[in-house]
Structure formats: structure tokens, C-alpha cells
């Protein structure tokens with residue numbers, strides 16, 4: 001008889017949902033996490049703090065109001081790091097309480113400390129204090145230990161001048177100048193936040209481009225915006241060394257360039273947190289990036305041990321980790337469950353934000369799938385004018401064969417929320433005609449869907465009329481080619 005039916009290691013989104021799903025099935029469950037890490041990376045150093053920081057930046061910098069009130073508009077003239085972190089600490093504290101209370105009311109035992117396997121059914125959870133350790137046996141395990149920032153050996157991180165994406169939440173002041181190494185999602189999110197605060201940011205990226213999985217038009221818009229806020233991009237460049245002096249840092253590039261800055265933030269990938277687990281004792285191993293391989297049911301090579309979340313790699317999002325945790329538990333206990341829909345949204349919380357779902361134009365072109373685009377610009381929407389967002393855009397990719405939506409790409413205010421409308425339509429196999437025939441609230445940003453749908457259907461009609469040899473018919477009574485700003489919407 002084991003102490004628990006399920007032992008979960010790591011209390012991030014994947015671990016929490018795995019534990020709660022097991023508790024709902026009436027299982028005896030325990031969850032372990034390191035001290036001060038309840039809620040995981042997600043709550044303590046990743047998603048929640050970075051998104052709260054972003055919200056604080058947007059509010060205090062008055063960034064989104066500047067179109068209305070002028071470029072010098074600020075809610076607070078001198079924004080300190082304490083102003084920013086006060087909000088972050090408040091939200092983190094609240095989220096930790098929510099996670100803890102959810103676990104406790106579902107009768108999940110919380111063990112504090114670092115867990116390591118001693119055999120395939122036993123872990124020792126070691127706390128900070130001497131002698132503070134618990135030996136726990138369980139029938140099944142879910143490993144949800146996440147990742148930590150990867151640090152190149154050649155760089156000395158001091159937590160002040162040279163930081164990683166965890167340490168950025170503890171810096172003493174808002175830097176005047178900053179180098180961000182790595183233009184992945186995390187790097188570019190932080191680059192845009194600091195740029196909005198007035199920091200002059202240089203982004204160094206060894207690849208020739210950034211966010212290559214996104215729509216290139218959207219990425220171009222983001223780059224344009226960031227450049228406008230004094231962000232310099234150094235693509236195709238590699239850092240050779242970072243030197244810390246009394247007055248700041250000097251980042252040297254392999255090309256010979258030197259970039260002086262108050263601070264350097266490294267955001268060059270993440271490493272699976274498997275080192276402390278002693279996986280070998282459980283009959284498991286991690287790859288060179290600390291990741292654990294699983295099958296479609298999130299089972300590792302050992303039948304009764306599953307792994308979920310960032311520790312299993314792509315897509316490494318809080319959103320997917322939660323569902324993986326729930327599903328892994330159901331599979332471990334042979335509970336019938338439906339798999340996740342393949343269609344999943346991507347949200348990038350840059351300023352302005354990006355979100356998309358479905359295919360990109362590049363993917364459709366490569367797969368020789370014919371499509372037409374429908375575009376709506378926020379500046380043509382009443383809500384866009386009201387909120388002062390003139391740069392936002394929404395693009396639909398519509399099949400010219402059967403008019404189904406193939407992709408939706410959004411850039412600008414509320415992109416990460418708006419994308420779900422397109423996702424729902426695509427998930428149900430809906431066509432662009434649903435949007436044309438549906439009344440949406442006015443004035444809203446959702447109206448962008450209607451405008452883009454009309455744009456796409458007008459283009460498809462124009463093509464059909466040429467193909468059929470008929471003169472191009474006028475727009476439908478409810479539609480107009482709004483991609484042309486001089487043309488009225490009817």
C-alpha cells in the first residue's frame with residue numbers, strides 16, 4: 001500500500017491541474033514544490049509577474065493614452081522599480097493564495113521541499129532546514145518541474161547588471177539603457193516593456209529574424225513600433241563577452257561591435273529542471289536540455305510516471321501545461337477523456353501584443369492551399385479611435401475553395417483575447433460567411449472580424465467574377481472593401 005495514489009512534483013499550472021484532477025477522481029494526492037514556489041514558475045517568476053509588470057508599465061507610463069494626450073503624457077513622471085513591483089507582488093501573493101486554497105479544499109497534501117526519486121515508487125522531499133525531509137511512496141507520479149533560464153557559462157550573472165529573466169524582477173532600478181540577448185518571446189516581451197518605460201534597448205539575436213513562427217506582416221509592424229521607441233535590433237549577431245565595469249556593462253559582439261548599457265538581460269532559452277530529481281533511480285533520463293520525453297498520453301518510459309508542462313518541451317505555455325496535467329492524470333488512472341483540440345492559440349504579450357491561431361500565409365503557400373486575406377485596421381474602427389489604437393490590425397486567412405477560416409492573426413490592443421473568436425469559428429469548421437451574417441456589438445474591437453470578413457469576401461467575389469467572365473459585382477449590401485480607407489463601409 002502506497003502513501004498516495006498520486007504524487008505530483010512541481011506546483012506550476014501542469015502540476016496543479018494534475019493534482020486537482022486526481023483529487024476529483026477521489027484519489028489520495030500529494031504535491032511537492034520548493035519553498036516559496038507555490039504556483040510554480042508561472043506564478044512566481046514567469047507568466048503572472050511578467051504580465052502584471054506589463055500592465056503596470058502600460059498604466060504608469062500612460063503609453064496607450066499618448067495618441068490622445070500627446071507623447072509626453074505620463075501617469076507618473078518618474079517611474080521607479082518599486083512602483084512597478086508593488087503591483088506584481090500584490091498579484092503574485094493573491095495567485096499563490098488561490099492555488100494553495102484550491103489544492104487544500106480538494107484535500108491535496110502540500111509538501112514543501114525539493115523532491116528526488118529513491119526508487120520508481122518513492123521520493124524524498126527535502127526542505128531547507130536540517131533533517132527536514134519526508135519520504136513518500138505513491139502508486140503513480142506526475143513530474144511537472146518546469147524549466148529555469150539557461151545561462152551561458154561564459155557570462156557572469158550578478159543579478160544587478162547582468163540578469164536573466166527571473167532576476168529581472170529583482171533589479172534595483174529602471175535602466176536608461178539595456179541590452180536584451182535573445183529575441184525569443186520572453187526577450188522581446190521584456191524589450192518592449194522597458195522600451196515603453198523609456199529605456200533605450202538593443203536586442204541582439206543570433207538568427208537573422210525574430211518570431212519566425214508568426215505572420216511576417218505582424219512581426220514587421222511590431223519591429224516598426226519598437227524601432228519607433230528607440231529599440232535597436234542586431235540580427236545575425238552573437239555575443240562574445242559581457243564586461244561589467246563600475247559604470248555599467250559593455251557587450252561585445254563577435255562582429256567586433258561593442259554596446260555600452262546599464263544592464264544586460266539574457267533570454268537565451270530555458271533548461272528543464274530535472275537535475276535534482278535523480279531520475280535514474282526511477283528508471284528515467286532527461287535529454288541534454290533537461291527535457292523528459294513522453295508519449296501522446298504524457299507517459300514517460302516508465303508506465304506509472306507521467307510528465308507534463310515545460311519539462312516536456314514545446315509549446316511550453318501555461319495554457320497548454322494546465323490541460324496536459326489534467327489529461328495526464330486521466331490517462332494514468334484510465335479515466336476516459338477527450339484529447340485537446342489541435343487548434344491552439346499563441347499569445348505574445350509585447351507592447352503592442354500579438355496573437356494568432358491556425359495557419360500562417362507562409363504555411364499555406366508552402367502547402368499550396370489557396371487562400372484570400374481579409375484585413376481590418378483598428379484605425380477604421382470606432383473602438384480603435386475611442387481607445388487611441390491606430391496601429392492595430394486583424395487579418396483573416398480564408399480558403400478560396402470552401403470559405404473556411406484557415407488562420408487569424410491579430411496585432412494590437414486585446415489581440416490575445418480577440419483571437420479566441422476566430423479560434424472558436426475555426427474549431428467548429430465555420431466559414432467567413434458566419435462573420436458576414438452575424439451582428440456584433442458596436443463599437444468594439446471584435447468588429448474587426450466583420451470588417452476583415454467583408455474584405456475577404458469582396459476579394460473572393462472579385463476573383464470569382466473574373467473567373468466566371470462576369471463584370472465584378474458591387475459589394476454586398478452589408479459589405480465594403482474596407483482595406484481601402486477611402487471607401488465607405490456600407
Ligand SMILES: Cc1cc2nc3c(=O)[nH]c(=O)nc-3n(C[C@H](O)[C@H](O)[C@H](O)COP(=O)(O)OP(=O)(O)OC[C@H]3O[C@@H](n4cnc5c(N)ncnc54)[C@H](O)[C@@H]3O)c2cc1C
Nearest residue numbers: 010012014040041042046115145146309310316317318319
Ligand atoms: C518570463 C516568462 C513569461 C511567460 N509568459 C507566458 C504567457 O504569457 N503565457 C503562457 O501561457 N505561458 C507563459 N510562460 C510560460 C509558463 O510560465 C510556463 O509554460 C508554465 O509555467 C509551465 O508550467 P509547468 O507546469 O511546467 O510548471 P512551472 O510553472 O514551470 O513550475 C515548475 C515548478 O516545479 C518546481 N520544481 C522543480 N524541480 C522540483 C523538485 N525537484 N521538487 C519539487 N519541485 C520542483 C519548481 O520550483 C516550480 O515551482 C512564461 C514563462 C516565462 C519564464
